[in-house]
Amino acid sequence: MIDPLEDFDWQSLYQLYDKKCRDTGRFNPNVLALDSFSQRPSSDRELYYELLNRVANERSSGAIMSLSTYESIVYWKMYSTSLKINNDLRQRHEIRTKLQNLLTGLNNFPETIENRASEVLDLVRRMLELGLYGMRLPVCTTVLHFMYPGVIPIFDQMILRAVGYSKTEISQKQLNQSKELYAEYLEHHWSLVDKYLMKISGFQESPIRIIEMALWVKRDEV
Numbered sequence: 001m002i003d004p005l006e007d008f009d010w011q012s013l014y015q016l017y018d019k020k021c022r023d024t025g026r027f028n029p030n031v032l033a034l035d036s037f038s039q040r041p042s043s044d045r046e047l048y049y050e051l052l053n054r055v056a057n058e059r060s061s062g063a064i065m066s067l068s069t070y071e072s073i074v075y076w077k078m079y080s081t082s083l084k085i086n087n088d089l090r091q092r093h094e095i096r097t098k099l100q101n102l103l104t105g106l107n108n109f110p111e112t113i114e115n116r117a118s119e120v121l122d123l124v125r126r127m128l129e130l131g132l133y134g135m136r137l138p139v140c141t142t143v144l145h146f147m148y149p150g151v152i153p154i155f156d157q158m159i160l161r162a163v164g165y166s167k168t169e170i171s172q173k174q175l176n177q178s179k180e181l182y183a184e185y186l187e188h189h190w191s192l193v194d195k196y197l198m199k200i201s202g203f204q205e206s207p208i209r210i211i212e213m214a215l216w217v218k219r220d221e222v
Contacts, residue, residue, distance in 0.1 A: 127140045
């Protein structure tokens, strides 16, 4: 895996990231998936902050993760690619009922974790075994990121493109679904955090998320 961030303009990260999000033209604050917010987030990044706070508050109050929070996380993850899962969550009552029950399984997850690949991969396994609707590896790592934002990076095809894999290779080999490749990516991501820590420590997000945002910006340039 390559490091595409050697010459990254960290001072322009928010501007570059927000532009990428706007360019998709797909973020919609009025979607039903976000109707649990009294004041709807107006952008990708604003929704991210709101979700971080909500997940932390729900976990500290013992409410685990609500159905509306899960639904909002799925929207945040998928709005730029596909809304099928969110549409199913809204239109199919049986899915919502089952999901509401399955989400209680998160009660058994630890409050904190260490930067150890074995520990993260065990949580990935447990999360996938819950059988939450829409739960494949990219969504799995996204939910886990919101639960452990200082440790767990999101894994998807955009990230893989940034670290040196082609669209064709990712698609043909389904690399974004590979837990073995995610194990390798974890170490790579953490090494990038260590490498650039002095440059990225002043942001609102965790260093894990800052590296993620930068890679997302760089995905079409490598």
